[in-house]
Amino acid sequence: MQKKPVTIAYSPCPNDTFIFFRLAQNPDFSPHLADVETLNREAFSGKYDVTKLSFHAWLLVQENYQLLPVGSALGRGCGPLVICRQDAGDTYRRLPACKVAVPGEYTTAHLLLRLWKPELERRIFMPFDQIMSSVESGEVDAGVIIHEGRFIYKERGFECIQDLGEWWEKETGLPIPLGCIAAHKRLGEEKIGEISRLLENSIRAAFDDPASAAEYIKAHAQELDDEVIGAHIKTYVNDFTLDLGEEGHSAIAKLKEMAKAAGII
Numbered sequence: 001m002q003k004k005p006v007t008i009a010y011s012p013c014p015n016d017t018f019i020f021f022r023l024a025q026n027p028d029f030s031p032h033l034a035d036v037e038t039l040n041r042e043a044f045s046g047k048y049d050v051t052k053l054s055f056h057a058w059l060l061v062q063e064n065y066q067l068l069p070v071g072s073a074l075g076r077g078c079g080p081l082v083i084c085r086q087d088a089g090d091t092y093r094r095l096p097a098c099k100v101a102v103p104g105e106y107t108t109a110h111l112l113l114r115l116w117k118p119e120l121e122r123r124i125f126m127p128f129d130q131i132m133s134s135v136e137s138g139e140v141d142a143g144v145i146i147h148e149g150r151f152i153y154k155e156r157g158f159e160c161i162q163d164l165g166e167w168w169e170k171e172t173g174l175p176i177p178l179g180c181i182a183a184h185k186r187l188g189e190e191k192i193g194e195i196s197r198l199l200e201n202s203i204r205a206a207f208d209d210p211a212s213a214a215e216y217i218k219a220h221a222q223e224l225d226d227e228v229i230g231a232h233i234k235t236y237v238n239d240f241t242l243d244l245g246e247e248g249h250s251a252i253a254k255l256k257e258m259a260k261a262a263g264i265i
Contacts, residue, residue, distance in 0.1 A: 005030035006187070006195065009039050009048040012220035013147050014229045015236035016052055019071055021213035022202035033220060035127055036179065037104025049184050050195055054104070055177045056111040059256055059265050064185055066192055067244075067252075070200045071181030074240040074248050079165015079176045080109035081150050083158040084142045085135060091142055092161050096120060098141035103128035108178050108255075109144045112164040115258055129222050132156055146178075148221070150235075151228050174251040175240065203242060 008023060009032040010016040017033075024031040032048065040057035042048065046064055058067060082100070084091040091098065099122045102110045113120065124140055131143040135158065142161060145153060153160070165176045181199065183192045206213050210233075221229055240248050259265045 003028075006050060006191075007032060007048045008050045009034065009042070010052040010181075011036045011039065012222070013236075014217050014221050014232040015073055015241075017217045017220050018206050018210075018213055018233050018237055019199070019203045019241065021216050022205045023199055024216070026198070035104075035129075037107055037125075037127070040104060040106035043182075046184055046186070049187055051182060051184075052179060053182050054106055054108045054111075054179050055252060055255055056108045056259070056265075057106040058180055058182055059259060060106065061182075065182035066185050068181045068183060068192070068196045068199065069244050070196055070203060070242055072177070072240055072244055072248065073179040073236040074177045074244065074251060075175050075236070075238050076169060077165065078150075078178065078235045079163055079168060080112060080144050080146045080178075081153065081160050082113070082142055082144055082162040082164065083132075083135065083149075083153050083160055086157055086159045088141065095142065095161070098122060099124055099139075101126055101131045101134050101140040101143035103131060103144060103146055107146070109146050109164070111255070111259055111264060112168060112176075113144055114264055115262055116162065116164055116167050118262060132158065148228055148232050151231050172251070172254050174254055175247065177248070177251045177255050178236070200242060203237070 005028055007030050010020050012033050023029055036054055039051050040054050043051055043053055043061045096119045100120055102123050102125055105125050128146050131145055134140045135143045168176045183195055
């Protein structure tokens with residue numbers, strides 16, 4: 001009997017397609033792509049064997065999903081940005097009364113926003129790729145942008161009210177844990193260990209020959225400019241992606257501690 005492929009789920013963002021490219025070509029795996037908030041929500045029902053998750057979501061499903069030591073988006077200078085239109089006046093001062101667009105309830109961006117400004121109550125959830133347009137149209141007063149948005153917001157006519165990554169680093173002295181790869185515990189320790197090694201090999205192969213994954217990455221990216229795609233990968237794929245290490249685990253523990261103290265989880 002032919003064994004059933006392991007389901008792997010990740011976002012279409014360049015950092016994820018970069019690290020999963022080689023694994024996606026392996027017939028032992030069945031890839032599924034969706035925005036990270038969709039993946040966050042599907043993890044509550046254990047839909048996928050291996051999945052990309054926001055760390056916020058993983059903290060809520062860790063009983064069933066084991067964190068892999070590889071594949072995480074974690075680092076410095078890579079946090080979500082709170083932005084508004086350049087002609088919007090003193091939005092920072094008015095922020096508590098503003099409508100703020102957020103890229104999903106279970107994203108780390110939302111968790112960081114609540115830790116930074118717990119008084120913000122008019123939070124509007126929407127897909128990350130709709131946020132800048134909603135700020136631009138005036139549907140919302142401000143928005144939290146992630147992924148490629150941080151590389152193009154200025155040319156789109158926005159200004160940054162707060163870099164949440166910068167805030168986090170000043171508060172904690174630690175790199176910011178944004179997203180991770182987790183495997184459902186139903187797979188068993190041996191299988192999870194094998195998958196972790198294969199994912200590490202996939203990441204190393206992408207580092208060694210980035211051109212091989214370029215077409216796959218571009219086919220799924222929101223922004224097609226090669227410089228934007230390159231900057232995205234450079235920002236979110238780093239040494240922590242290959243191994244969380246002691247500092248990475250300390251950052252995750254701190255996020256959990258702060259979220260619990262704030263009553264968020």
